[in-house]
Amino acid sequence: MDENILKQLWLNSNQVRRIEINSEKLMETINQKVLHMDKIIKKRDGLEIFIAICMMPLFVWWLITSPQLLARIGVAIIAGACLLVILKLVSARRVCVREEIASATQYHLMVSLLRVQKQIRLLSTVLWWYFLPFFIGVVCLFYSYSITFTSKAVYTIVVAALYGYIYYLNKRALKKHLKPLEGNIKKALYELLSEE
Amino acid sequence: MGEDLKGIFSKIIEDNKQRIMRICWVYSKNKEDQKDLFQEVAFNMWKSLASFRKESKLDTWVYRVCLNVCMQYAMKLNKVKKIRVDIEGVEIFDDSIDLHGNLENSEKTKVLYECISKLNAADKSLVLLFLEDLSYRAISEITGITENYVAVKLSRIKKNLFNCINN
Numbered sequence: 001m002d003e004n005i006l007k008q009l010w011l012n013s014n015q016v017r018r019i020e021i022n023s024e025k026l027m028e029t030i031n032q033k034v035l036h037m038d039k040i041i042k043k044r045d046g047l048e049i050f051i052a053i054c055m056m057p058l059f060v061w062w063l064i065t066s067p068q069l070l071a072r073i074g075v076a077i078i079a080g081a082c083l084l085v086i087l088k089l090v091s092a093r094r095v096c097v098r099e100e101i102a103s104a105t106q107y108h109l110m111v112s113l114l115r116v117q118k119q120i121r122l123l124s125t126v127l128w129w130y131f132l133p134f135f136i137g138v139v140c141l142f143y144s145y146s147i148t149f150t151s152k153a154v155y156t157i158v159v160a161a162l163y164g165y166i167y168y169l170n171k172r173a174l175k176k177h178l179k180p181l182e183g184n185i186k187k188a189l190y191e192l193l194s195e196e
Numbered sequence: 197m198g199e200d201l202k203g204i205f206s207k208i209i210e211d212n213k214q215r216i217m218r219i220c221w222v223y224s225k226n227k228e229d230q231k232d233l234f235q236e237v238a239f240n241m242w243k244s245l246a247s248f249r250k251e252s253k254l255d256t257w258v259y260r261v262c263l264n265v266c267m268q269y270a271m272k273l274n275k276v277k278k279i280r281v282d283i284e285g286v287e288i289f290d291d292s293i294d295l296h297g298n299l300e301n302s303e304k305t306k307v308l309y310e311c312i313s314k315l316n317a318a319d320k321s322l323v324l325l326f327l328e329d330l331s332y333r334a335i336s337e338i339t340g341i342t343e344n345y346v347a348v349k350l351s352r353i354k355k356n357l358f359n360c361i362n363n
Contacts (some may be wrong), residue, residue: 003354006308006361010327013218013305184243 037181038112041119045089052082066144074140081133088129092118113185116178123174131163205242212258219259219324222312223266237265259328259338263321270317304361311360319353326350 059079066072093115142155209216216237217230224230241261248257312320325335332350336343 006357007327007329009305009308010218011329013309180243 035112037177038115041115042093045093049086049089052085056082068144070140070144074137074142074144076137077133077140078137081130081137084129084133088122092122109185113182116182116185120174120178120182123170123178126170127167131167135159135163205245208241208245208254208258209238212255215328216258216262218328219262219266222309222320222324223270223317233266233269236269237262240265253334256334256337259325259330263324263338267317267321307361311357314360315353315356319349322346322349323353323357326354 056079059075059082063072063075063079066075138159139156142159143152146152146155213234216234220230220233220237224233241258244261248254312323315323321339322335325338330338332343332346335346335350339346341349
């Protein structure tokens, strides 16, 4: 048996007669994917808000009882950052759809689109409202208790590397999931609008 | 956005369904898997259709999307079953494509499929593209490895494939 026979065998190996594409169902699938993604985001936000709420009393107590100024500054920054995280995540879920909505699917897609766009904005600015305050806070806190320069330097590098990695993961999620999802919802909305 | 994406998508699927099905079969375990995989490929094509900038040939893009999805799917199949959203909207109506069960094709075809199935995912992708009658250059574009390496790898894989078929 030579290569050409092998290729012919392969190329003639299946006969597909009919493949039907149901755009309605395809749109529904996109909708399902959006819901799935929304669920994941909701779960993540809920967890982060819960952790932030649990941490805040601890840091407030620390703020009151700590004798060192640097530690107090660090704790105050972290507590403030926790509050900011809660506010940011809660406000990201609130969307207002003002357009005249023709159908439930269209309405749902519009809400999803606005939510995804808010998430994109949130993740795009995550460095300023999430990483930086927490980074400064924990570094201040550690510096107030640490004595040697080496330990301070090592700690700063480790924390910076960790935050850098998490920041990279965020950027990746933005590029790989949220941006394509935004494109899909826009496409689905376009299809729905053009059908009307 | 002014283009009729649905029309373009339908045409791409219609024109390429045979080759997509062939590749999907090799990476799936049964007819249901093959169908799911086809739908997954179709959905991914739909998703990335807007970003297809015609820098590469349409065939190359189809193969690239198809193989990426198939290889990811094969990896998922090897792990514990994950929860995933079922994809509807693309339906296959034909029982004759049940290559796993009722084989209409010759015994040789069956052997060929069995031998391809024994290869690892990366080798499978190379040999599939070769059997699709693509040039080494096209295979190199799709897989992202150099033409020379494609040639070296393929000569080794073909040797193993012929050995398997002849045995």
